[in-house]
Amino acid sequence: MMNYIEFKDCLVDYVSGNLSEEKINALELFLKENPEYSKEVEEVTFFWEGIEEEIPEPSAAMDIGFYTMLNAQKEKKNNVSIFTKIENFLLGSTFKRVGYSIAILTVGFFLGKSMDTGTLPVESNIEEVKKETESVRSQLVLTLLEQPSANKRLQAVNEVTKLNKVTETIIQALFKTLNNDDNVNVRLSAIEALSNYADIPLVREGLIASILKQESPLVQIALADLMVVLQEKEAIQSFEKLIDEEDTNESVKQKMEESIERII
Amino acid sequence: MDLLSDSALMLKVKSGDNHTLGLLYERYKKRLFGFFFQMCKDASLCEDLVQNVFIRVLKYKHTYTEESNFLSWIFKIARNVYYDHFKAAAKNKASDVDELYDLKSSDNVEKEMEQNEKMMLLKKAISKLPDDKKEIILLSKIKGLKHKEIGEVINCSEGNARTRVHRALNDLKDIYLTLEKR
Structure with missing residues (x-):
């Protein structure tokens, strides 16, 4: 059975969540039997809770700063490896140094003779850095697409346009966004991003399949516009289904009819 | 993922x-x-x-x-x-507490006024609390950081971390009560 001294001693632990289940029960039992002390709990809670205040949301600049730093680190890592190689070369044995010097002179000679052929090692390194940057950017897209904030998800879709190559995972993530995201603007952006890869048959099929999954007139119209641009005959069937559906918005129905005419 | x-x-x-x-x-x-x-x-x-x-x-x-x-x-x-x-x-x-915690106008409800005053006073007391004490309370409010982990963060034993949390909260209360008397 807890007494007042024990009660007083573990009050802060109780409020701060540092008490064991057993002690919580004992303290609550003590309070039940001595309700006059509940004021002391209130008092500690007042001080405990009072220190927490409203915290603003960090701005998008923080994310941009972080991911830029992360990219820079990657590039630095690659640069460092070149320096390390040079350092190793300079600090290597005399035998090695002479050997490398001869090799460099020979390479230099042949390079001088035929400037128009061959790829410089620096170029291949730049390629490597580009690859790494692409990989970080892809990771950024996938991470941001999972964020609860619609702005972050929009940022993710915009990042896709900066990618030189998209992976299947990114395409799948974009379709997941297009078909399931709660925010219309994010879904519209996903259409825009996917339209850049419409030459991939799977993307085309996915876009057509998405027409009937959409409920927002804005998204339906955006998809119809895209299908007209792509002159995608396969989409007509989906347009006709939408026209037949009772729930479809009148403007959308009209748009679908116009789109069918424009595709044929 | x-x-x-x-x-x-x-x-x-x-x-x-x-x-x-x-x-x-x-x-x-x-x-x-x-x-x-x-x-x-x-x-x-x-x-x-x-x-x-x-x-x-x-x-x-x-x-x-x-x-x-x-x-x-x-x-x-x-x-x-x-x-x-x-x-x-x-x-x-030193931050201007009055400026930072500008309170919304209360609807002249006495109780609300009183609560607001108490909160203002508490904010003032917090601003007067030394940084190390404020820090220990903030750390212990972070989900997942119990006394043991706080000890790891600030390089002390679990028991010492607990004592510091208790002292910091007591100091906050003392500062508050001093301000209230003025």
Whole structure:
């Protein structure tokens, strides 16, 4: 059975969540039997809770700063490896140094003779850095697409346009966004991003399949516009289904009819 | 997306998989920002401090081991980042509490007025609380940081961490009561 001294001693632990289940029960039992002390709990809670205040949301600049730093680190890592190689070369044995010097002179000679052929090692390194940057950017897209904030998800879709190559995972993530995201603007952006890869048959099929999954007139119209641009005959069937559906918005129905005419 | 533990992600970062840091950043940025914001109230500075934390995470990733507790480890770094920043600045700027905690006009309800006054007084008391005491309370309010982990962050025993939390809260109460008497 807890007494007042024990009660007083573990009050802060109780409020701060540092008490064991057993002690919580004992303290609550003590309070039940001595309700006059509940004021002391209130008092500690007042001080405990009072220190927490409203915290603003960090701005998008923080994310941009972080991911830029992360990219820079990657590039630095690659640069460092070149320096390390040079350092190793300079600090290597005399035998090695002479050997490398001869090799460099020979390479230099042949390079001088035929400037128009061959790829410089620096170029291949730049390629490597580009690859790494692409990989970080892809990771950024996938991470941001999972964020609860619609702005972050929009940022993710915009990042896709900066990618030189998209992976299947990114395409799948974009379709997941297009078909399931709660925010219309994010879904519209996903259409825009996917339209850049419409030459991939799977993307085309996915876009057509998405027409009937959409409920927002804005998204339906955006998809119809895209299908007209792509002159995608396969989409007509989906347009006709939408026209037949009772729930479809009148403007959308009209748009679908116009789109069918424009595709044929 | 795989929900790997913080520790597993950090070990990936340690092995050179730097892009994994993005996932840890997404998990911790708000908590770190909140911690810094409550300490210094300067949102823009806090964003820089959060970034500095992750720069240090990369710099000191070799010190992270499988036995480390990621939460304590990162908050230990955060704490160092914070103090290093203010060590460089000559003096911590005193913030104008009245300005920061501008209260909305109450509807002349006496009780609400009274509550507002109490809160104002509490904010004033908090602003007068020394940084190390404020810090220990803020750390103990972070989900997952119990006395044991706080001890790891501030380099002391679990018992010592507990005592410090108790003292800090008592000091806050004393400052508050002194202000109330004035």
